[in-house]
Amino acid sequence: MGWTWREKIRDAEDLSRLVFITTENQMLPLTYTYKLETLNFIVKDKPEVVDAQIRDSLRTVMERTVRNADQKKKFVAKIGSRTKSIDVDQIFYFQALEGHKLALVG
CATH class of the missing domain: 3.40.50.2300 (Response regulator)
Incomplete structure (x- = not known):
């Protein structure tokens, strides 16, 4: 079909x-x-x-x-009990760190 x-x-x-x-x-x-x-x-x-x-x-x-x-795209991350929302336009890149962690650079 x-x-x-x-x-x-x-x-x-x-x-x-x-x-x-x-x-x-x-x-x-x-x-x-x-x-x-x-x-x-x-x-x-x-x-x-x-x-x-x-x-x-x-x-x-x-x-x-x-x-x-009209809606901006957001990157949403949960850090412990907090939730953080960041405009995707403000993010330059993510960096891998030791211990399975990421750093957001913006």
Whole structure:
């Protein structure tokens, strides 16, 4: 059936949004079997509904992309009982130290 290419997309682009457009609604459970985390599963039974669902899916992706673009990526580390959060943009590199420790240089 060719589900391996879908898995490859998911593996390569973990945050990608997948929308399936198909005539076979019985395939929906396979999206869970393969852990694909699809945004939408559209069955091509009524053209006017398909068009609306595609547009709605694209709108959802755009809204989420814009919303997430404003969020800075954080590196979160737990040190003892404390949790430290640092902007990824502020990190230059990590240095391996003795005793299975890391130094964050930023």
